[in-house]
Amino acid sequence: MQTPLKSNKPTTGTNLEHARLHNRRVVLEAIRQAGRLTRADLTRITSLTAQTISNIVAELLDESKLSAHAPEKIARGQPPVPLSINPDGGYSIGFHVEQHQIVAVLLDLKGVTRGRRVFSVSYPTFAEALPVLMKGVETFRRKVAADRLLGIGIALPGPFGVEGMSAVGPTGMPGWDDPQSLASLRKMAGLPVLMENDATAAAMGERLYGIAGGFKDFAYLFVGHGLGAGLYLDNRLYSGHWRNAGEIGHIIMTPNGKPCYCSKQGCIERYVSGASLLEHMGIKADRNLSDLDLSERKYAAGIKRWLAEAAPALRHAVGLLESLLDPETILVGGTLSNDILGRLIEQTLPLFPSVSVRAERAHARLQLGTAGPDCVALGAAALVVLAELSPDYQALLKA
Ligand SMILES: [Zn+2]
Structure with a gap:
């Protein structure tokens, strides 16, 4: 990108x-x-x-x-x-590409999920993932009239195209920000392809399928293996000039703090992310969190230590987003369980005073998203459908 x-x-x-x-x-x-x-x-x-x-x-x-x-x-x-x-008037495919799995969904024109597949992977390069993506496309193509497929939306961790930062460390995804990659999938599948970062797709998923249904201005903090924010402002997604808006993971939150893979120290992602949680539990940061049952007692102390460190960092991030964006609310979601994210929010409260403190608030300043684990894949697929349906999204999808 x-x-x-x-x-x-x-x-x-x-x-x-x-x-x-x-x-x-x-x-x-x-x-x-x-x-x-x-x-x-x-x-x-x-x-x-x-x-x-x-x-x-x-x-x-x-x-x-x-x-x-x-x-x-x-x-x-x-x-x-x-x-x-007509729900069967068109379908789109959404992929949520993560470090350890690819979730694929098929969405109809009304936004209803018509198919779902999950593929296990391990830090796939685009070339390695291509056969998996095509397998997903072919599975769904058999389910519906092939000429009704509108396109493919792929969501994955950013940032995109940033020198020295896009593919470093356990939270990066190497080899995905080459424009040729998308072109090859587009050619093989014979369908338009768009790519968006996971947090941005999650914001759209939450807007359509979760608690953000009526919101016009919100930020979505996506706690996956790393950390990013999706920005939905003035009733539309805001992606930024190079599609990296909301890539807050490498903002320095603790000067001279923990060394980061990006060569800086104290980046917020070193505190608020699945990778940092793994480290607190004494597990290598490139492992798959979903393989672990975090309710097991042996992880309790590590989770507690992580929460104690993540909550203050998140509190700063919330203050920053509120001052920059003046949102209706900030949502938290991601690939960590709702139990862990709920505890994180609880421990982040009370928030710092900010421009968001006002008596007439209809919603809490910080709350848990409700769209569920397929939020990102659904958001990615929905972006394709919205390109067909919504005048607001045509500018967004000209990649
Ligand atoms: Zn960093």
């Missing part, structure tokens, strides 16, 4: 094809949000002309992206036909 997502070209006027695609997404998004709408509803909501709505709806019905339902009964005139998104 060395190419910046946003070009430096001057803002240009819209052309007809661009406008047509935009209007399609406006229509799809309006129906997605409302559940069912008639052509008259669409004309009113979107401010497009009746003729434009009629053309777009005809096109979407033809592509089976919409379903038409029995007309509503009215006294006279043409009865209005309610339209809804």
Whole structure:
């Protein structure tokens, strides 16, 4: 991912094809949000002309992206036909690539999970993972009409394309930020491919499937093997110029603290991450945490030591994110169990005073995400579906 997502070209006027695609997404998004709408509803909501709505709806019905339902009964005139998104009108595949496993999900156009596979891996390079990814694609291709697959979303730990930092240590994933990698998967699968960091995909997963349903501004702290933040701001994901927004793992939280793989000292990821938890339990940081039953007594003391060290670091991170972003809330999730993350949040409280302290808060400043372990894979797949549905996401997905 060395190419910046946003070009430096001057803002240009819209052309007809661009406008047509935009209007399609406006229509799809309006129906997605409302559940069912008639052509008259669409004309009113979107401010497009009746003729434009009629053309777009005809096109979407033809592509089976919409379903038409029995007309509503009215006294006279043409009865209005309610339209809804056809879940089988398109599918997307989401991969959550981690150091030790790849979770694959198949999502339909309504965002319902239609298939799931988990593959064991060990710090795979892209070349090593390619056959696994293709196995996932082929499994899902057999389940649905192949021409209805919209694309593939891959989420994995960042940062991307940062010299000397992207692939170092047990929290990195070497060899994934080469643009050629995506191109080869795109060619083999014959589908569009997008890549996003795990925390950003998790924020989208949480927005669609978890507690963040109605939130317009939140940060999602993803505690995986490393640490990252997904930023959902002003009702859309914020990825940054080089897709590394929210890569807070290597912010120095403790000057002259623990040495980090990135050559600095005291990075927050050295305190708040699955890798640091492993170290506190006396286990090598590149081991798979999911292989361990952390409720076993032999791990209790290590977990306790980790919490005592992680909580103050997390408290600082929360203060930083609140001051920078003024979010409605900050969510915590990741690959650690809810039990451990819940204890981490508990121990992080009380938080420091910040701009987020106010009487009229509807939500806690820091809370646990609820979208579950497939949050990242679902978010990655949802980004592909949203590229089809939502006008807000077209800019995001032009990689
Ligand atoms: Zn570091």
